[in-house]
Amino acid sequence: MTFANVGTLGTQPGQLDAVVAILTRPNPALAEAGCLLYEVGTSQDQPDTVFVTELWTSAAAHQQSLQLASVREAIAEAMPLLTGEMSGFQYDVVDSPLRD
Amino acid sequence: MTFANVGTLGTQPGQLDAVVAILTRPNPALAEAGCLLYEVGTSQDQPDTVFVTELWTSAAAHQQSLQLASVREAIAEAMPLLTGEMSGFQYDVVDSPLRD
Numbered sequence: 001m002t003f004a005n006v007g008t009l010g011t012q013p014g015q016l017d018a019v020v021a022i023l024t025r026p027n028p029a030l031a032e033a034g035c036l037l038y039e040v041g042t043s044q045d046q047p048d049t050v051f052v053t054e055l056w057t058s059a060a061a062h063q064q065s066l067q068l069a070s071v072r073e074a075i076a077e078a079m080p081l082l083t084g085e086m087s088g089f090q091y092d093v094v095d096s097p098l099r100d
Numbered sequence: 101m102t103f104a105n106v107g108t109l110g111t112q113p114g115q116l117d118a119v120v121a122i123l124t125r126p127n128p129a130l131a132e133a134g135c136l137l138y139e140v141g142t143s144q145d146q147p148d149t150v151f152v153t154e155l156w157t158s159a160a161a162h163q164q165s166l167q168l169a170s171v172r173e174a175i176a177e178a179m180p181l182l183t184g185e186m187s188g189f190q191y192d193v194v195d196s197p198l199r200d
Contacts, residue, residue: 004141004153006106008189024195031198037137038198039155041104041191051191053104053153055139089108091141091151095124098131098138 002036003062005054007088008046015081016042019050022078029070034061048083055093102136103159107188109150115181116142119150122178129170134161148183155193 034057041051056062134157141151156162
């Protein structure tokens with residue numbers, strides 16, 4: 001079942017672009033691990049917040065991806081640039097009005 | 101710029117499936133209006149919450165879609181089944197590690 005992981009990450013002042021750059025660095029290993037969608041964005045209303053929306057083939061695929069070397073390296077690189085403030089939610093996709 | 105609208109809707113007890121059914125009813129007008137992704141889901145951890153993740157060609161496209169007859173009808177149909185509790189966030193997509 002497709003699994004959604006959606007969230008926000010607080011960034012240290014002035015570090016928004018640096019965190020976005022880390023998270024959007026091309027990484028084919030993600031798709032190989034079952035990542036279907038991984039969108040990173042920002043909002044003028046929240047200048048120190050990075051937004052992430054992910055879809056995975058399963059919750060297990062998402063969980064296992066956190067063990068990928070490339071993912072662990074990205075997290076380690078981004079961690080000092082983050083405030084630790086995080087929000088979001090995870091859920092199982094049921095369906096879409098875009099699909100018959 | 102791709103626009104993301106992500107959120108949760110509280111449902112009245114026992115109305116989860118009914119709300120999911122309304123939101124996932126096939127609606128070609130959404131794609132025509134610029135909807136790129138519209139995923140609806142649930143979580144065992146939150147049995148009275150529907151989760152929605154949407155991507156649109158722009159914030160304006162999303163805003164205008166709320167005027168579509170089909171969307172207004174779905175909202176009117178779902179409203180009595182909702183508690184009014186809502187959360188979520190909106191943002192502009194910058195990029196993805198799945199894209200080079």
